[in-house]
Amino acid sequence: DMKVTQMPRYLIKRMGENVLLECGQDMSHETMYWYRQDPGLGLQLIYISYDVDSNSEGDIPKGYRVSRKKREHFSLILDSAKTNQTSVYFCASSGDISNERLFFGHGTKLSVL
Amino acid sequence: AQSVTQPDARVTVSEGASLQLRCKYSYSGTPYLFWYVQYQRQGLQLLLKYYSGDPVVQGVNGFEAEFSKSDSSFHLRKASVHWSDSAVYFCAASMYYAQGLTFGLGTRVSVFP
Numbered sequence: 001d002m003k004v005t006q007m008p009r010y011l012i013k014r015m016g017e018n019v020l021l022e023c024g025q026d027m028s029h030e031t032m033y034w035y036r037q038d039p040g041l042g043l044q045l046i047y048i049s050y051d052v053d054s055n056s057e058g059d060i061p062k063g064y065r066v067s068r069k070k071r072e073h074f075s076l077i078l079d080s081a082k083t084n085q086t087s088v089y090f091c092a093s094s095g096d097i098s099n100e101r102l103f104f105g106h107g108t109k110l111s112v113l
Numbered sequence: 114a115q116s117v118t119q120p121d122a123r124v125t126v127s128e129g130a131s132l133q134l135r136c137k138y139s140y141s142g143t144p145y146l147f148w149y150v151q152y153q154r155q156g157l158q159l160l161l162k163y164y165s166g167d168p169v170v171q172g173v174n175g176f177e178a179e180f181s182k183s184d185s186s187f188h189l190r191k192a193s194v195h196w197s198d199s200a201v202y203f204c205a206a207s208m209y210y211a212q213g214l215t216f217g218l219g220t221r222v223s224v225f226p
Binding site: 004033041043045048058090102105 | 157
């Protein structure tokens, strides 16, 4: 079953708290992504991971870091969350070079108060 | 700068009518092109993709898209929409493999009975 799973689905945090968003995939994909989706801005790429411990900044990495210690797991970390990081976060993965198709999770709606 | 533009934020159509969603890209070359659909409170799902060859590509659920190099466009269409096609549709592009997709802002489609 080809699936990208994100946990949690909803999260409320206070400003200054640390946030951990988790993502898993069962397709053994090498490449994984974190995006955020905001009204009027569409989806913006935060980080890309090409494999374990091989990560690259996307278009808006400031305020975020990532961790990939196993191929099937990719975490997004917000150290000291800010109110402007309130958003819906999507994790995605993609397969081999012949198939540039992204599989998306259902998203995590994060509210930072 | 590379960009994807969807000029229509919202489109309303009657069930059974045809649908066309516009997408223009700005790249120094021909990128990989995609259309994704996002149903309410879900992740994005791939409708179709274009890499090369026949400029008309077929996707799922009766959708097709036409690539035009001269116009830098990749418009999506469907001959007869169903109420279940109500969703947000995203056009996306990537110049290189595993660099992440650049998304347009999306077009929200509402299908009325």
